[in-house]
Amino acid sequence: MSMHYFANPTRFTRLAGRIQPWAGGLSAVLLAVGLYLALVAAPADYQQGDTVRIMFVHVPSAWMAMFCYSFLAVASAVALIWKHPLADLAAKASAPIGAGFTFLALVTGSLWGKPMWGTWWVWDARLTSVLILLFLYLGYMALWQAIEDSQKAAKAAAVLALVGAVNVPIIKFSVDWWNTLHQPASVLRMDGPAIHPSMLWPLLIMALAFQAYFVALLLARIRMELNLRRIRALRLAERAS
Protein backbone atom coordinates (compact mmCIF):
# COMPACT_ATOMS: atom_id res chain seq x y z
CA MET A 1 0.00 0.00 0.00
CA SER A 2 1.57 3.24 -1.06
CA MET A 3 1.75 6.41 0.95
CA HIS A 4 -0.85 7.87 -1.36
CA TYR A 5 -3.49 5.22 -0.72
CA PHE A 6 -5.20 7.32 1.95
CA ALA A 7 -4.64 10.53 0.02
CA ASN A 8 -8.05 9.90 -1.46
CA PRO A 9 -10.27 12.09 0.77
CA THR A 10 -13.27 9.76 0.65
CA ARG A 11 -11.18 6.77 1.63
CA PHE A 12 -9.47 8.73 4.41
CA THR A 13 -12.72 10.17 5.74
CA ARG A 14 -14.30 6.74 5.90
CA LEU A 15 -11.37 5.23 7.78
CA ALA A 16 -10.95 8.24 10.08
CA GLY A 17 -14.65 8.14 10.88
CA ARG A 18 -14.28 4.55 11.98
CA ILE A 19 -11.17 5.11 14.15
CA GLN A 20 -12.23 8.39 15.74
CA PRO A 21 -14.92 7.12 18.17
CA TRP A 22 -12.62 4.30 19.32
CA ALA A 23 -9.77 6.70 19.99
CA GLY A 24 -12.13 9.09 21.77
CA GLY A 25 -13.64 6.30 23.88
CA LEU A 26 -10.23 4.89 24.74
CA SER A 27 -9.09 8.33 25.78
CA ALA A 28 -12.10 8.84 28.06
CA VAL A 29 -11.65 5.44 29.75
CA LEU A 30 -7.89 5.90 30.21
CA LEU A 31 -8.39 9.43 31.50
CA ALA A 32 -10.92 8.23 34.11
CA VAL A 33 -8.65 5.39 35.25
CA GLY A 34 -5.52 7.57 35.09
CA LEU A 35 -7.05 10.43 37.07
CA TYR A 36 -8.29 8.05 39.74
CA LEU A 37 -4.86 6.44 40.05
CA ALA A 38 -3.06 9.78 39.97
CA LEU A 39 -5.25 11.78 42.33
CA VAL A 40 -6.47 9.07 44.72
CA ALA A 41 -4.51 5.83 44.51
CA ALA A 42 -0.94 7.06 44.00
CA PRO A 43 1.06 7.78 47.15
CA ALA A 44 2.25 11.26 48.11
CA ASP A 45 5.88 12.00 47.30
CA TYR A 46 8.51 11.76 50.06
CA GLN A 47 9.58 15.37 49.66
CA GLN A 48 6.84 17.11 47.67
CA GLY A 49 3.83 15.56 49.41
CA ASP A 50 0.52 15.81 47.55
CA THR A 51 1.79 18.61 45.31
CA VAL A 52 3.48 15.93 43.21
CA ARG A 53 0.05 15.05 41.76
CA ILE A 54 0.36 18.03 39.44
CA MET A 55 3.04 15.99 37.68
CA PHE A 56 0.43 13.54 36.37
CA VAL A 57 -1.08 16.29 34.22
CA HIS A 58 2.01 18.43 33.69
CA VAL A 59 4.38 15.78 32.34
CA PRO A 60 1.96 14.19 29.80
CA SER A 61 1.03 17.71 28.59
CA ALA A 62 4.69 18.58 28.10
CA TRP A 63 5.33 15.29 26.27
CA MET A 64 2.37 15.93 23.99
CA ALA A 65 3.50 19.50 23.39
CA MET A 66 6.75 18.14 21.97
CA PHE A 67 5.12 15.16 20.25
CA CYS A 68 2.59 17.38 18.43
CA TYR A 69 5.36 19.65 17.22
CA SER A 70 7.39 16.68 15.96
CA PHE A 71 4.29 15.43 14.16
CA LEU A 72 3.69 18.89 12.70
CA ALA A 73 7.30 19.13 11.50
CA VAL A 74 7.30 15.65 9.91
CA ALA A 75 3.95 16.31 8.21
CA SER A 76 5.32 19.63 6.93
CA ALA A 77 8.42 17.91 5.52
CA VAL A 78 6.24 15.28 3.82
CA ALA A 79 4.10 18.07 2.37
CA LEU A 80 7.11 20.01 1.08
CA ILE A 81 9.02 17.06 -0.35
CA TRP A 82 6.43 14.53 -1.49
CA LYS A 83 3.47 16.91 -1.93
CA HIS A 84 1.23 14.42 -0.15
CA PRO A 85 -2.21 16.04 -0.39
CA LEU A 86 -3.20 15.28 3.21
CA ALA A 87 0.11 16.23 4.85
CA ASP A 88 -0.56 19.98 4.81
CA LEU A 89 -3.97 19.45 6.37
CA ALA A 90 -2.57 17.07 9.00
CA ALA A 91 0.08 19.64 9.95
CA LYS A 92 -2.45 22.47 10.04
CA ALA A 93 -4.90 20.38 12.08
CA SER A 94 -2.30 19.41 14.69
CA ALA A 95 -1.13 22.95 15.51
CA PRO A 96 -3.99 24.12 17.77
CA ILE A 97 -3.91 20.78 19.62
CA GLY A 98 -0.19 21.18 20.26
CA ALA A 99 -0.64 24.78 21.32
CA GLY A 100 -3.31 23.65 23.80
CA PHE A 101 -1.02 21.02 25.33
CA THR A 102 1.85 23.53 25.52
CA PHE A 103 -0.36 26.04 27.28
CA LEU A 104 -1.52 23.34 29.72
CA ALA A 105 2.11 22.35 30.42
CA LEU A 106 3.09 25.97 31.10
CA VAL A 107 0.11 26.64 33.39
CA THR A 108 0.42 23.43 35.40
CA GLY A 109 4.18 23.95 35.61
CA SER A 110 3.66 27.42 37.00
CA LEU A 111 1.14 26.14 39.55
CA TRP A 112 3.65 23.47 40.55
CA GLY A 113 6.60 25.87 40.63
CA LYS A 114 5.08 28.26 43.18
CA PRO A 115 4.73 25.80 46.08
CA MET A 116 7.88 23.76 45.33
CA TRP A 117 10.47 26.18 43.91
CA GLY A 118 8.98 29.30 45.46
CA THR A 119 8.28 31.07 42.16
CA TRP A 120 5.67 31.02 39.38
CA TRP A 121 8.21 31.58 36.64
CA VAL A 122 11.95 31.83 36.00
CA TRP A 123 13.80 32.41 32.74
CA ASP A 124 15.78 29.19 32.80
CA ALA A 125 16.54 27.26 29.60
CA ARG A 126 13.71 24.72 29.96
CA LEU A 127 10.91 27.15 30.75
CA THR A 128 12.05 29.65 28.13
CA SER A 129 12.36 27.07 25.36
CA VAL A 130 8.84 25.77 26.09
CA LEU A 131 7.49 29.33 25.95
CA ILE A 132 9.19 29.68 22.55
CA LEU A 133 7.42 26.46 21.52
CA LEU A 134 4.07 28.07 22.33
CA PHE A 135 5.00 31.12 20.23
CA LEU A 136 6.04 28.85 17.35
CA TYR A 137 2.61 27.18 17.40
CA LEU A 138 0.87 30.56 17.48
CA GLY A 139 3.09 31.94 14.72
CA TYR A 140 2.44 28.85 12.60
CA MET A 141 -1.33 29.25 13.02
CA ALA A 142 -1.13 33.00 12.33
CA LEU A 143 0.83 32.40 9.12
CA TRP A 144 -1.89 30.11 7.78
CA GLN A 145 -4.40 32.87 8.44
CA ALA A 146 -2.25 35.68 7.06
CA ILE A 147 -1.76 34.31 3.55
CA GLU A 148 -4.86 34.20 1.38
CA ASP A 149 -3.69 31.67 -1.21
CA SER A 150 -3.87 28.36 0.66
CA GLN A 151 -1.08 26.71 -1.36
CA LYS A 152 1.32 29.56 -0.62
CA ALA A 153 0.19 29.59 3.01
CA ALA A 154 0.87 25.87 3.29
CA LYS A 155 4.39 26.28 1.93
CA ALA A 156 5.30 29.24 4.15
CA ALA A 157 3.86 27.54 7.23
CA ALA A 158 5.74 24.32 6.45
CA VAL A 159 9.05 26.20 6.23
CA LEU A 160 8.34 27.89 9.56
CA ALA A 161 7.47 24.50 11.09
CA LEU A 162 10.81 23.04 9.95
CA VAL A 163 12.80 26.02 11.24
CA GLY A 164 11.06 25.69 14.61
CA ALA A 165 11.81 21.96 14.79
CA VAL A 166 15.30 22.87 16.01
CA ASN A 167 13.66 23.90 19.28
CA VAL A 168 12.39 20.38 20.08
CA PRO A 169 15.78 18.81 20.94
CA ILE A 170 16.70 22.04 22.72
CA ILE A 171 13.67 21.62 25.01
CA LYS A 172 14.44 17.96 25.64
CA PHE A 173 18.13 18.44 26.45
CA SER A 174 18.01 21.95 27.96
CA VAL A 175 18.08 20.45 31.46
CA ASP A 176 21.24 18.46 30.62
CA TRP A 177 23.13 21.09 28.64
CA TRP A 178 22.71 24.02 31.01
CA ASN A 179 22.15 24.68 34.71
CA THR A 180 18.42 25.07 35.12
CA LEU A 181 15.97 25.40 37.98
CA HIS A 182 13.89 22.68 36.32
CA GLN A 183 15.01 19.16 37.27
CA PRO A 184 16.38 16.72 34.65
CA ALA A 185 14.21 14.07 32.97
CA SER A 186 12.65 11.46 35.27
CA VAL A 187 11.33 8.89 32.80
CA LEU A 188 13.14 9.14 29.44
CA ARG A 189 16.71 8.99 30.73
CA MET A 190 19.75 6.77 30.35
CA ASP A 191 19.64 4.82 33.66
CA GLY A 192 15.91 4.08 33.53
CA PRO A 193 13.04 5.91 35.22
CA ALA A 194 13.69 7.64 38.56
CA ILE A 195 10.04 7.34 39.51
CA HIS A 196 8.74 4.67 41.84
CA PRO A 197 6.44 2.21 39.96
CA SER A 198 3.47 3.24 42.14
CA MET A 199 3.72 6.71 40.54
CA LEU A 200 5.09 5.70 37.14
CA TRP A 201 2.03 3.62 36.17
CA PRO A 202 -0.53 6.38 36.70
CA LEU A 203 1.77 8.70 34.74
CA LEU A 204 2.02 6.33 31.78
CA ILE A 205 -1.75 5.74 31.74
CA MET A 206 -2.32 9.50 31.71
CA ALA A 207 0.19 9.81 28.87
CA LEU A 208 -1.67 7.16 26.85
CA ALA A 209 -4.98 8.93 27.53
CA PHE A 210 -3.54 12.19 26.19
CA GLN A 211 -2.15 10.38 23.14
CA ALA A 212 -5.52 8.78 22.34
CA TYR A 213 -7.16 12.18 22.80
CA PHE A 214 -4.70 13.64 20.30
CA VAL A 215 -5.55 10.95 17.72
CA ALA A 216 -9.30 11.47 18.09
CA LEU A 217 -9.03 15.25 17.91
CA LEU A 218 -6.56 15.18 15.01
CA LEU A 219 -8.80 12.94 12.90
CA ALA A 220 -11.81 15.14 13.62
CA ARG A 221 -9.86 18.27 12.68
CA ILE A 222 -8.47 16.78 9.43
CA ARG A 223 -11.99 15.77 8.40
CA MET A 224 -13.16 19.27 9.19
CA GLU A 225 -10.38 20.75 7.04
CA LEU A 226 -11.30 18.38 4.20
CA ASN A 227 -14.94 19.46 4.42
CA LEU A 228 -13.95 23.12 4.43
CA ARG A 229 -11.87 22.54 1.33
CA ARG A 230 -14.81 20.80 -0.36
CA ILE A 231 -17.14 23.67 0.52
CA ARG A 232 -14.69 26.15 -0.96
CA ALA A 233 -14.40 24.11 -4.16
CA LEU A 234 -18.19 23.85 -4.48
CA ARG A 235 -18.61 27.60 -4.00
CA LEU A 236 -16.02 28.29 -6.68
CA ALA A 237 -17.75 25.88 -9.08
CA GLU A 238 -21.10 27.48 -8.38
CA ARG A 239 -19.74 30.95 -9.10
CA ALA A 240 -18.12 29.74 -12.32
CA SER A 241 -21.30 28.19 -13.70
Added chain:
Amino acid sequence: MTRKRRRLYIVGGFMLIFASAAALVLMAFEENIVFFYSPTDLAQQMAKQPMPPNRRLRIGGLVEEGSLGREKDGVTITFRVTDTVEVIPVRFRGLLPDLFREGQGIVAEGSMAADGIFVASEVLAKHDETYMPKEVADALKEAGQWQGKVNEQ
Protein backbone atom coordinates in the same frame (compact mmCIF):
# COMPACT_ATOMS: atom_id res chain seq x y z
CA MET B 1 17.54 13.09 -10.13
CA THR B 2 13.80 13.21 -9.68
CA ARG B 3 12.19 16.38 -8.41
CA LYS B 4 11.14 14.64 -5.19
CA ARG B 5 14.69 13.57 -4.50
CA ARG B 6 15.94 17.09 -5.20
CA ARG B 7 13.42 18.59 -2.81
CA LEU B 8 14.44 16.01 -0.20
CA TYR B 9 18.07 17.11 -0.47
CA ILE B 10 17.19 20.79 -0.34
CA VAL B 11 15.05 20.38 2.79
CA GLY B 12 17.63 18.07 4.41
CA GLY B 13 20.51 20.42 3.64
CA PHE B 14 18.56 23.42 4.88
CA MET B 15 17.75 21.65 8.16
CA LEU B 16 21.38 20.63 8.65
CA ILE B 17 22.68 24.15 8.09
CA PHE B 18 20.04 25.73 10.26
CA ALA B 19 20.60 23.25 13.10
CA SER B 20 24.36 23.89 12.99
CA ALA B 21 23.79 27.64 13.11
CA ALA B 22 21.46 27.25 16.09
CA ALA B 23 24.03 25.05 17.86
CA LEU B 24 26.77 27.65 17.33
CA VAL B 25 24.58 30.44 18.65
CA LEU B 26 23.64 28.44 21.74
CA MET B 27 27.28 27.59 22.42
CA ALA B 28 28.28 31.23 22.06
CA PHE B 29 25.60 32.29 24.53
CA GLU B 30 26.27 29.49 27.02
CA GLU B 31 27.24 32.01 29.73
CA ASN B 32 23.91 33.77 29.42
CA ILE B 33 21.78 30.65 29.18
CA VAL B 34 22.94 29.00 32.41
CA PHE B 35 20.48 29.88 35.12
CA PHE B 36 23.03 29.84 37.94
CA TYR B 37 26.70 29.34 38.70
CA SER B 38 27.84 26.47 40.87
CA PRO B 39 30.34 27.45 43.60
CA THR B 40 33.12 25.93 41.46
CA ASP B 41 32.01 27.94 38.37
CA LEU B 42 32.03 31.10 40.45
CA ALA B 43 35.48 30.40 41.93
CA GLN B 44 36.88 29.86 38.43
CA GLN B 45 35.18 33.00 37.20
CA MET B 46 36.61 35.01 40.09
CA ALA B 47 40.10 33.63 39.52
CA LYS B 48 39.96 34.60 35.84
CA GLN B 49 38.43 38.01 36.24
CA PRO B 50 37.15 39.32 39.57
CA MET B 51 33.53 40.38 39.36
CA PRO B 52 32.62 43.94 40.27
CA PRO B 53 30.87 44.01 43.66
CA ASN B 54 27.08 44.30 43.62
CA ARG B 55 26.80 42.53 40.27
CA ARG B 56 23.60 40.48 40.40
CA LEU B 57 24.01 36.79 39.80
CA ARG B 58 22.57 33.46 40.81
CA ILE B 59 24.40 30.67 42.56
CA GLY B 60 23.13 27.13 42.94
CA GLY B 61 24.12 24.10 44.96
CA LEU B 62 23.28 22.17 48.09
CA VAL B 63 22.67 23.70 51.50
CA GLU B 64 25.62 22.27 53.42
CA GLU B 65 24.66 19.98 56.30
CA GLY B 66 25.00 21.72 59.67
CA SER B 67 25.58 25.14 58.12
CA LEU B 68 22.15 26.64 58.77
CA GLY B 69 22.20 29.42 61.34
CA ARG B 70 20.34 32.53 62.40
CA GLU B 71 21.80 35.92 63.16
CA LYS B 72 21.13 37.78 66.40
CA ASP B 73 18.27 39.80 64.89
CA GLY B 74 16.31 36.55 64.61
CA VAL B 75 15.17 36.99 61.00
CA THR B 76 18.37 36.92 58.96
CA ILE B 77 19.47 33.39 58.22
CA THR B 78 22.89 32.21 57.14
CA PHE B 79 23.93 29.00 55.44
CA ARG B 80 26.59 27.70 53.11
CA VAL B 81 26.01 26.55 49.52
CA THR B 82 28.27 23.79 48.27
CA ASP B 83 28.80 21.62 45.22
CA THR B 84 30.97 19.34 47.42
CA VAL B 85 34.11 21.05 46.03
CA GLU B 86 33.76 24.76 46.72
CA VAL B 87 31.66 26.50 49.39
CA ILE B 88 29.97 29.91 49.40
CA PRO B 89 28.56 31.44 52.60
CA VAL B 90 25.15 33.04 52.09
CA ARG B 91 23.14 35.57 54.08
CA PHE B 92 19.41 35.91 53.43
CA ARG B 93 16.49 37.76 54.91
CA GLY B 94 13.07 36.83 53.58
CA LEU B 95 10.68 34.00 52.90
CA LEU B 96 12.09 30.56 52.26
CA PRO B 97 10.32 27.94 50.12
CA ASP B 98 8.91 24.90 51.94
CA LEU B 99 11.49 22.55 50.45
CA PHE B 100 14.38 24.57 51.87
CA ARG B 101 16.44 22.55 54.35
CA GLU B 102 19.95 21.29 54.87
CA GLY B 103 21.02 18.95 52.06
CA GLN B 104 18.49 20.42 49.62
CA GLY B 105 19.42 21.90 46.26
CA ILE B 106 18.72 25.63 46.08
CA VAL B 107 19.27 28.59 43.78
CA ALA B 108 19.97 31.99 45.37
CA GLU B 109 19.87 35.32 43.57
CA GLY B 110 21.88 38.24 44.90
CA SER B 111 25.39 39.62 44.86
CA MET B 112 28.77 39.07 46.46
CA ALA B 113 29.44 41.44 49.36
CA ALA B 114 32.92 42.78 50.05
CA ASP B 115 33.36 40.37 52.98
CA GLY B 116 33.01 37.36 50.66
CA ILE B 117 29.49 36.55 51.80
CA PHE B 118 26.81 36.17 49.15
CA VAL B 119 23.87 38.38 50.09
CA ALA B 120 20.75 36.80 48.62
CA SER B 121 17.54 38.65 47.86
CA GLU B 122 15.65 35.55 46.74
CA VAL B 123 16.09 31.86 47.49
CA LEU B 124 14.43 29.17 45.36
CA ALA B 125 14.35 25.45 46.09
CA LYS B 126 15.35 22.87 43.52
CA HIS B 127 14.13 19.32 43.65
CA ASP B 128 15.65 16.41 41.82
CA GLU B 129 14.07 14.02 39.34
CA THR B 130 13.37 11.15 41.74
CA TYR B 131 9.84 10.56 42.93
CA MET B 132 8.88 7.92 45.48
CA PRO B 133 6.49 7.39 48.39
CA LYS B 134 7.72 8.36 51.85
CA GLU B 135 7.77 4.73 53.04
CA VAL B 136 10.15 3.76 50.24
CA ALA B 137 12.42 6.70 51.00
CA ASP B 138 12.47 5.77 54.70
CA ALA B 139 13.18 2.11 53.91
CA LEU B 140 16.05 3.10 51.62
CA LYS B 141 17.51 5.35 54.30
CA GLU B 142 17.20 2.60 56.88
CA ALA B 143 18.92 0.08 54.60
CA GLY B 144 21.73 2.52 53.94
CA GLN B 145 20.88 2.58 50.23
CA TRP B 146 20.02 6.26 50.15
CA GLN B 147 21.76 7.99 47.26
CA GLY B 148 21.59 11.43 48.83
CA LYS B 149 21.24 14.51 46.73
CA VAL B 150 24.79 14.94 45.51
CA ASN B 151 23.84 14.30 41.88
CA GLU B 152 21.89 17.52 41.89
CA GLN B 153 23.52 20.33 39.99
